[in-house]
Amino acid sequence: MLASLAGVLFDGFAYGMLLFLLSVGLTVTLGMMNFVNLAHCSFAMVGGYASVTLMNRLGWPFLATLPLAFVAAAVVSVFLERTLYRRLYRASDLDQCLLTIGIVFISVAVFAWFYTSEQQSARVPEYLRGSVQILGQSFATYRIFLIAVSLAITAVLVLLLERTRFGARVRAAVDNQRMARGLGIDVERTFMITFALGGGLAGLGGALAIQIVGLDPSFALSYLVYVLIVVAVGGLGSIAGSFVAAVVLGVSDMAGKYYFPWLGAFVIYFVMVALLMWRPLGLLGKR
Amino acid sequence: MANANLKPLEAVFWLATLLPFVLTPNYLSLASQIAITALFALSLDLILGYAGIVSLGHAAFFGAGAYTAGLIAKYCWSEPLSGLLIACIASGLLGYALSHIVVRFRHLALIMLTLGLGLLVHEAANSAGAYTGGADGLQGFRVPAVLGFRFDLYGTTAYAYALLVLFLCFLVSRRIIHSPFGLALRGIRENATRMPAIGAPTRAHLRKVYTIAAALAGTAGALLTQTTSTVSLETLSFGRSADVLVILILGGAGRLYGGIVGAIIYMVARDQFSGLNPQYWYFWIGLLLVAVVMFLPNGILGGLAKFSRPRT
Numbered sequence: 109m110l111a112s113l114a115g116v117l118f119d120g121f122a123y124g125m126l127l128f129l130l131s132v133g134l135t136v137t138l139g140m141m142n143f144v145n146l147a148h149c150s151f152a153m154v155g156g157y158a159s160v161t162l163m164n165r166l167g168w169p170f171l172a173t174l175p176l177a178f179v180a181a182a183v184v185s186v187f188l189e190r191t192l193y194r195r196l197y198r199a200s201d202l203d204q205c206l207l208t209i210g211i212v213f214i215s216v217a218v219f220a221w222f223y224t225s226e227q228q229s230a231r232v233p234e235y236l237r238g239s240v241q242i243l244g245q246s247f248a249t250y251r252i253f254l255i256a257v258s259l260a261i262t263a264v265l266v267l268l269l270e271r272t273r274f275g276a277r278v279r280a281a282v283d284n285q286r287m288a289r290g291l292g293i294d295v296e297r298t299f300m301i302t303f304a305l306g307g308g309l310a311g312l313g314g315a316l317a318i319q320i321v322g323l324d325p326s327f328a329l330s331y332l333v334y335v336l337i338v339v340a341v342g343g344l345g346s347i348a349g350s351f352v353a354a355v356v357l358g359v360s361d362m363a364g365k366y367y368f369p370w371l372g373a374f375v376i377y378f379v380m381v382a383l384l385m386w387r388p389l390g391l392l393g394k395r
Numbered sequence: 396m397a398n399a400n401l402k403p404l405e406a407v408f409w410l411a412t413l414l415p416f417v418l419t420p421n422y423l424s425l426a427s428q429i430a431i432t433a434l435f436a437l438s439l440d441l442i443l444g445y446a447g448i449v450s451l452g453h454a455a456f457f458g459a460g461a462y463t464a465g466l467i468a469k470y471c472w473s474e475p476l477s478g479l480l481i482a483c484i485a486s487g488l489l490g491y492a493l494s495h496i497v498v499r500f501r502h503l504a505l506i507m508l509t510l511g512l513g514l515l516v517h518e519a520a521n522s523a524g525a526y527t528g529g530a531d532g533l534q535g536f537r538v539p540a541v542l543g544f545r546f547d548l549y550g551t552t553a554y555a556y557a558l559l560v561l562f563l564c565f566l567v568s569r570r571i572i573h574s575p576f577g578l579a580l581r582g583i584r585e586n587a588t589r590m591p592a593i594g595a596p597t598r599a600h601l602r603k604v605y606t607i608a609a610a611l612a613g614t615a616g617a618l619l620t621q622t623t624s625t626v627s628l629e630t631l632s633f634g635r636s637a638d639v640l641v642i643l644i645l646g647g648a649g650r651l652y653g654g655i656v657g658a659i660i661y662m663v664a665r666d667q668f669s670g671l672n673p674q675y676w677y678f679w680i681g682l683l684l685v686a687v688v689m690f691l692p693n694g695i696l697g698g699l700a701k702f703s704r705p706r707t
Contacts, residue, residue: 213681
């Protein structure tokens, strides 16, 4: 029981890191433009399928497909932002919800059409398979890789947002859009770049997720709930909040599945509802 | 309220709902499905269209009613009218309990909470497999007849039953909408902070309408159970919540006939395209949603109203 605790914590942390990658973009865009983008996981799916296609049909190595997954998802998200999303920035929550649910449905059908609705498999290279023994406990190599990548990306993201001029613009736009405009910040442009970044990170998350949770066209819907929980619990616009929420969610989901399998996802939803009732703005939400 | 009586056009519409008995007797089961879906959409319209509560978890009440009616038919008695009434009350009670949570929130937190509560109820039913049958659903019961009319293979009794219940619930909803209470709801939808200033208890009103909507949704669920003699976990799923939202938006939210028109179009289209893989069906639904949001913000009925009364 106790020996497995370390394993559960480790797997949960790795899972949480994955959820963080998938949801961090949504945290920023939701906090910044108040746009309820339920299609965020569709971007992740774009990244996942891009990676699978490059690997299985064109024979690219796994690591080389990751940047391409990022780029593909970023391009798709910017295209949608320019053509559809920007028209609804001032619309009601409901209209935004409906538009993006529509996009989710379309993406699910399109991927089912081109790739069938079967699970896609991706072969990771030899050096990422197997597991490492530390203190008599075995840790899957791929999960260690996943955690390392996620932590590196988190560090880069925090540096980008806290230490650069671009980051200052993003934070200004999240905190007070009108004031930011008044200071001459091109909020539209900043938002477009942030949106691309968020979509790209989701795409990267989608590519990395294939080994852990698999990939099929229903991904856009089944992981949407998890991503929304992370964003809602963490607080809009708060990266640190998402990080904490994703880790808590990942660990509690793993622990729930391991120790109380008969409860299923009940624990997660209950935690989400309770947290939201306690703090409607999220753990670290400002507004 | 001046227009509280049925207008001629409405009378024609309700008379036309009798036409399937004569014109399309082979499609009466579909017609009863449409009537049930229309009732479900009508219940969502009360909270979304009139009171402005966006819900992504309305199927919780539909499923609650469906399971209540199923459990009664399986373990107690097979008389449907009392089962319908009890299902209506049970889902209303669930709605009343949840309304205390729901009315405190707005915007994103509200959407998340209704989604979370819907998923919670779904998981609860899934976990309580001993009573609900879990993923297999509730089977092995039959509702033989209503008021002495046997449920036949063609769905004649089923459609008559569903249509009658829909009509009665519609009259109740109509009365509510045209009452001062209904007017207060629309006021809350437009501006929730100013309404208390003119003496409207916002939260009490919202709790009341949420309870009524839950009871109507549960009635629709119970109708589905009694006319099909099965209950599946799908009655509680997120997919059903999303479907009813699509139906209402397609028809036009905030209009009494929005849900009914939406249900007719959606269900008939789905029946016609039923040869397609359901995943491809959702492609068209998605496209339709995008188009409605972009070009027809008030749904089909809203578009028609604008078309027939052009601004001068």
